Amino acid sequence: MRLELKHIHKHFGAVHANDDISIAVESGTIHGLLGENGAGKSTLMKILSGFIHRDAGEILLDGRAVAFKNPAEAIRAGVGMLHQDPLDFPPLTVLDNFLFGREDGFMQNRAGALADLQRFSRQFGFDLDPDALVSSLTVGERQQLEIMRLLSLGAKILIFDEPTTGISLPQKIKLFETLRLLAKQGMTIIFVTHKLQDAEDLCGKVTVLRLGKMTGQVTHPFTADQLVRLMFGQSLETRARASVALGEPILELRDICVADYRLRVPEINLQVRAGQVIGLAGIEGSGQRLLLRACAGLDQPVAGDIWISGARMNRQPYRDFLERGVAYLPAGRLEEGLVPGLNLTEHFILARRSREFFIDWRAAQDAAQSRIGEYSIRGVPASRVEALSGGNQQRALLALLQPNLNLILLEHPTRGLDIESTMWVWSQLLARRQRGAAIVFASADLDEIFEYSDRILVFSGGRVARALNAQETSVQQLGELIGGKGL
Amino acid sequence: MSEITQKPVFSKKTGFSADLLWTMGPIILALLLTTLALVAIGADPLKAYTTLWNGAFGSPEKLGSVIDAWVPLVFCSVGLLVTFTAGLWNIGIEGQIVMGAIGAAWVARTFDLPAEILIALMFIGGALGGAAWALLAGALKVYGRVHEIFGGLGLNFVAMGVTLYLIIGPWKRAGIASTSGTEPFRPAAWLLNFPGLTVGPVEIILAIISLALIYFALRGTLWGLQLKAIGKNARSAFWLGIPTSRHMLGAFAVCGVFAGLAGAEQASGVWARLIPAISGGYGYLAILVVLLSGFRAPLVPFVAFFFAAVSKGSISLPLDLQVDSALGGVLQGVVVLLFVLSQGVRAKWTQTLSS
Numbered sequence: 119m120r121l122e123l124k125h126i127h128k129h130f131g132a133v134h135a136n137d138d139i140s141i142a143v144e145s146g147t148i149h150g151l152l153g154e155n156g157a158g159k160s161t162l163m164k165i166l167s168g169f170i171h172r173d174a175g176e177i178l179l180d181g182r183a184v185a186f187k188n189p190a191e192a193i194r195a196g197v198g199m200l201h202q203d204p205l206d207f208p209p210l211t212v213l214d215n216f217l218f219g220r221e222d223g224f225m226q227n228r229a230g231a232l233a234d235l236q237r238f239s240r241q242f243g244f245d246l247d248p249d250a251l252v253s254s255l256t257v258g259e260r261q262q263l264e265i266m267r268l269l270s271l272g273a274k275i276l277i278f279d280e281p282t283t284g285i286s287l288p289q290k291i292k293l294f295e296t297l298r299l300l301a302k303q304g305m306t307i308i309f310v311t312h313k314l315q316d317a318e319d320l321c322g323k324v325t326v327l328r329l330g331k332m333t334g335q336v337t338h339p340f341t342a343d344q345l346v347r348l349m350f351g352q353s354l355e356t357r358a359r360a361s362v363a364l365g366e367p368i369l370e371l372r373d374i375c376v377a378d379y380r381l382r383v384p385e386i387n388l389q390v391r392a393g394q395v396i397g398l399a400g401i402e403g404s405g406q407r408l409l410l411r412a413c414a415g416l417d418q419p420v421a422g423d424i425w426i427s428g429a430r431m432n433r434q435p436y437r438d439f440l441e442r443g444v445a446y447l448p449a450g451r452l453e454e455g456l457v458p459g460l461n462l463t464e465h466f467i468l469a470r471r472s473r474e475f476f477i478d479w480r481a482a483q484d485a486a487q488s489r490i491g492e493y494s495i496r497g498v499p500a501s502r503v504e505a506l507s508g509g510n511q512q513r514a515l516l517a518l519l520q521p522n523l524n525l526i527l528l529e530h531p532t533r534g535l536d537i538e539s540t541m542w543v544w545s546q547l548l549a550r551r552q553r554g555a556a557i558v559f560a561s562a563d564l565d566e567i568f569e570y571s572d573r574i575l576v577f578s579g580g581r582v583a584r585a586l587n588a589q590e591t592s593v594q595q596l597g598e599l600i601g602g603k604g605l
Numbered sequence: 606m607s608e609i610t611q612k613p614v615f616s617k618k619t620g621f622s623a624d625l626l627w628t629m630g631p632i633i634l635a636l637l638l639t640t641l642a643l644v645a646i647g648a649d650p651l652k653a654y655t656t657l658w659n660g661a662f663g664s665p666e667k668l669g670s671v672i673d674a675w676v677p678l679v680f681c682s683v684g685l686l687v688t689f690t691a692g693l694w695n696i697g698i699e700g701q702i703v704m705g706a707i708g709a710a711w712v713a714r715t716f717d718l719p720a721e722i723l724i725a726l727m728f729i730g731g732a733l734g735g736a737a738w739a740l741l742a743g744a745l746k747v748y749g750r751v752h753e754i755f756g757g758l759g760l761n762f763v764a765m766g767v768t769l770y771l772i773i774g775p776w777k778r779a780g781i782a783s784t785s786g787t788e789p790f791r792p793a794a795w796l797l798n799f800p801g802l803t804v805g806p807v808e809i810i811l812a813i814i815s816l817a818l819i820y821f822a823l824r825g826t827l828w829g830l831q832l833k834a835i836g837k838n839a840r841s842a843f844w845l846g847i848p849t850s851r852h853m854l855g856a857f858a859v860c861g862v863f864a865g866l867a868g869a870e871q872a873s874g875v876w877a878r879l880i881p882a883i884s885g886g887y888g889y890l891a892i893l894v895v896l897l898s899g900f901r902a903p904l905v906p907f908v909a910f911f912f913a914a915v916s917k918g919s920i921s922l923p924l925d926l927q928v929d930s931a932l933g934g935v936l937q938g939v940v941v942l943l944f945v946l947s948q949g950v951r952a953k954w955t956q957t958l959s960s
Binding site for chain 1: 825826827828830831833834837838840841842843844848
């Protein structure tokens, strides 16, 4: 199905999120939509898939003008979207989820749906248990389920919104295979991303957005450098690494076993010294989060000892970890870090952990103002955190950390951030390292793992590999370990 | 808890007049709907409202009885402001009032002291009784993972059972066991009232002080801000290093203190004894008061006064007009429903405007 977007406009208040965007995509091709966070990619795709309504412009499917009131109408017309955070129902089974949106009438046709599911699974080489709960699947598997569901509903145009965030390397390879197969079958694929490599590997044509405007369109072959210039207006360079003298051991894990209801990772041994950066690699949900939370004092390990700066910390309350200079930055910024409804000033007061009784609001506001400047947060002291963009929320979280920390634990520190924010976050973390902090972070982004880690801990299939020296490890090696080879 | 987090957002841009409009609108609409209901059952609406008005303000005694209802409503609302701020639905407040009354009654029956000291002790006993009962609901939530709505509801029934047991059991009147109440307290345990009325200066002043105290505590102290953080996102609050469990228990206890004061005041000032329905339903009504106030302390005394007037005014409806006194409850319920609804509509409306 041939897709044409003509002169699309969308305003959110004062923000012109889509400013005269025109794109044409032929069927059987993969079209990349590239841009940093806030460029307007998601807005455009939500307009196309019926989630939000355009202010002006036209959408043509095979030359016919359409206007969708809601996503159900869009999918009926053949437009389906895979959202960055899968919009599925984790407490239900794979088959239950697959059934959503089918118009079987009052009675569900479960047998027919199961047959469809199995047919699609065979076609793409997916391996999903129809009776498994979606909550037990990885993000990559949930994407596979959603692809099959949309296809079974008759989707001819598939939109993928940042599909490679949060999935592992093997899953990404599998995803790309699937996308190429879909294109070969005549589907129209729109691939939304902010990763240059992904766009280069996959897309025949790429449209680049910047701050709501189209900055250009390139056709294969193109270079990463070209894309960067369109995205940012100038080329970026990764900076050379400063060497840091290692200090005392800060964190020691001895035969730690972490577990939750579905996963058990035994025998984790690790020593982290002041100034060291440890990257936790692996498919998301392989135990990295469990380990980080155990080190932060938020969850108890099932077995083994945690030592922090020479003190055994098993079964100690979270507050004791805080007092020993341990900080944990969760991935769910608004869910488990910031408090939606409270403003920045209020957050800074709460994070101070002082014993004052009355609040001096004027002083607190001044302090917040200077902190906002220091951490270049785009906002004012009275800004509520939920009104900030993802990058600014992450800056706010960093600004909440105590000045002198011994151990910083991070889960996906730069997920969803644009390159500028990403570099800023890491410059902050590396500055902390210079001052003697040890850093342990989990990331799904292999480039990030390689760029910043001194040592890498690979999690795979309920096991943890011996810590690798980042300088002596190749992508190939790491990819194999994550995939479970050589563990 | 989601309703609490959707608490009305009063933006500075729209200002006070818009706030007033969005608050008064539902009240006027509720009056209209109630009028329609009256017309539907064939009653004369004008007469009904006149009766309602006269029932509340027709004489000094009647105004006295309105203030009589206003005092426990304010006490309970003050307590609920604290639990709502912490994101807790303290439905158990009814039982906490009852336990406050029992605490006060125990003090009154046990100690033979001069009036000033005895009454002070009764209020302390009431506060402790209410706080203990609230802490039970809090402990069930924090340690037993029992949602406070269910725990509180259960404890309300238990508290009622305890009162009945005391009234027909250990504390029964000499010779007869009647559910009408215990023997009246000794006169030293009677709260001083204005001549001819069932309300006096002590409880009014105490209620106003309580309200002011909690208003400033929630606004200007770290404790208040920490409760607010817990109410909006307990996980993040814990991450920030706030002792969430301790604060939740504390919020329950503080609410219990004020509910207990309401109970003590009812026992000492209104009934001078313990009766089975000592809570008077003021706890549940106070939940509506706080909702209609939009969780804002400065509005509480006015909304509470409105509710007290409607409650007391509707008592004379059946006598004069053959309209059931439940009309007052209908009016109160419709007002709150429409107010909560208007908040939702307003949020949607401002969203549409800004996009």
